[in-house]
Amino acid sequence: MDDDRPIFLQIAELIENSIIDGSLVEEAQVPSTSELAAFHRINPATAAKGVNQLVSEGTLYKRRGIGMFVAGGARARLRERRRERFTEQYVEPLLAEARKLGIGHDELMKMIDSFGAVVGRDLG
Amino acid sequence: MTAVATAHGVTKRFGDVTALDDVSFALAEHTIYGLLGRNGAGKTTLMQILTGQAFASSGKVSVFDAPPVENPAVLSKVCFVRESQRYPHVYTVRHVFRTARRLFANWDDTFAHGLAADFQLPAGRLVSRLSRGMLSALGVTVGLAARAPLTFFDEPYLGLDPVARQLFYDRLLADYAGHPRTVVLSTHLIDEVSDLVERVLLIDRGRLLLDEDADDLRGRAVVATGRAEAVDGFAAGRTELHRERLSGLVRSTILGGLGPHAKALAQELNVELEPLSLQQLVVRLTVPPTTTAPTDREAAR
Numbered sequence: 001m002d003d004d005r006p007i008f009l010q011i012a013e014l015i016e017n018s019i020i021d022g023s024l025v026e027e028a029q030v031p032s033t034s035e036l037a038a039f040h041r042i043n044p045a046t047a048a049k050g051v052n053q054l055v056s057e058g059t060l061y062k063r064r065g066i067g068m069f070v071a072g073g074a075r076a077r078l079r080e081r082r083r084e085r086f087t088e089q090y091v092e093p094l095l096a097e098a099r100k101l102g103i104g105h106d107e108l109m110k111m112i113d114s115f116g117a118v119v120g121r122d123l124g
Numbered sequence: 125m126t127a128v129a130t131a132h133g134v135t136k137r138f139g140d141v142t143a144l145d146d147v148s149f150a151l152a153e154h155t156i157y158g159l160l161g162r163n164g165a166g167k168t169t170l171m172q173i174l175t176g177q178a179f180a181s182s183g184k185v186s187v188f189d190a191p192p193v194e195n196p197a198v199l200s201k202v203c204f205v206r207e208s209q210r211y212p213h214v215y216t217v218r219h220v221f222r223t224a225r226r227l228f229a230n231w232d233d234t235f236a237h238g239l240a241a242d243f244q245l246p247a248g249r250l251v252s253r254l255s256r257g258m259l260s261a262l263g264v265t266v267g268l269a270a271r272a273p274l275t276f277f278d279e280p281y282l283g284l285d286p287v288a289r290q291l292f293y294d295r296l297l298a299d300y301a302g303h304p305r306t307v308v309l310s311t312h313l314i315d316e317v318s319d320l321v322e323r324v325l326l327i328d329r330g331r332l333l334l335d336e337d338a339d340d341l342r343g344r345a346v347v348a349t350g351r352a353e354a355v356d357g358f359a360a361g362r363t364e365l366h367r368e369r370l371s372g373l374v375r376s377t378i379l380g381g382l383g384p385h386a387k388a389l390a391q392e393l394n395v396e397l398e399p400l401s402l403q404q405l406v407v408r409l410t411v412p413p414t415t416t417a418p419t420d421r422e423a424a425r
Binding site: 005006007008033034037038040041042043044045046049093096100 | 154155156293294297298300301302319320321322338339340342343391394
């Protein structure tokens with residue numbers, strides 16, 4: 001855990017990432033807070049706080065005595081939320097840096113197109 | 125919060141030295157605390173008072189709702205692992221375990237021997253023949269296997285190598301998950317424990333400076349680097365803890381969170397922001413003011 005945000009938020013985001021990339025499918029059981037604490041070497045109360053946030057947001061749900069599971073529709077909802085934040089998180093800093101360096105609109109578009117082609121992941 | 129121990133206005137004087145100055149706080153059950161502060165700040169004195177090994181000059185401590193001094197009912201629930209432990213010179217590691225079994229109600233002998241094996245502690249070895257690192261390993265083994273509802277570790281790892289320290293942290297977390305209790309970990313290796321502790325107590329020159337959730341302290345302060353005018357613009361109206369200069373470049377440690385507003389301002393002014401680690405925050409908060417004055421560094425140039 002190495003950025004400035006609270007660890008519980010980072011834990012919540014790691015679980016969200018696993019749901020978004022499909023490594024945790026809907027109705028799958030997520031690791032227990034003890035497992036999360038041991039794996040990330042963090043305090044169990046902090047891990048529990050991250051998990052509880054996902055429960056209160058409806059991403060996970062609790063089955064009493066069994067554990068935490070990924071809620072139905074969680075992946076679609078998370079993707080939608082991440083898309084809403086995409087502009088602020090990625091596009092704005094990109095444009096700010098481009099402006100600083102005097103990179104114009106056309107040049108920037110060309111860069112995005114050619115980079116997409118180079119890595120073979122054309123955004124289509 | 126259910127408190128397992130409380131201190132109210134605790135002051136401790138040794139002659140004209142005030143080791144603790146009006147310290148008040150409560151330790152919650154099932155919480156891992158980091159007790160931080162410089163050497164001589166009063167950490168050990170505080171733990172001695174909470175474990176009934178010293179008296180406060182004034183103020184009141186209560187442990188499991190009773191005064192701890194010569195109170196066996198309280199002390200059977202408390203384990204204090206000192207930086208230097210002393211045992212009778214005829215004691216082997218096994219003797220220490222046997223004594224601990226009588227002292228601590230929750231003692232787990234199997235766990236103790238498992239830890240001894242992990243730390244490569246020979247059970248039959250005389251304690252007086254243990255190396256410095258092995259003596260520390262014995263201390264943390266006793267502290268963990270005692271499973272005391274209130275456990276103090278006072279700089280428990282003198283001479284322990286990084287592998288053994290990691291083993292200690294991992295075993296502590298794993299055992300704590302199954303057997304929650306209150307742990308107070310006094311340490312200078314703050315970076316190593318900053319993700320482990322739930323709450324931070326910071327003592328400086330006998331006074332309690334911080335009593336806060338560790339997660340809330342992350343990003344409590346930032347390091348802003350940029351051209352002097354830009355950093356001045358960013359720092360305006362904020363509390364500056366420290367400032368360094370290199371020609372036109374300024375690096376400033378600034379108290380206060382990093383809201384979206386601060387991030388936008390930094391971007392606009394072309395100021396780079398980095399989070400300050402808990403260890404660096406503690407350094408900045410406890411370094412004597414004379415050495416933080418920017419003029420000192422500049423005068424030395």
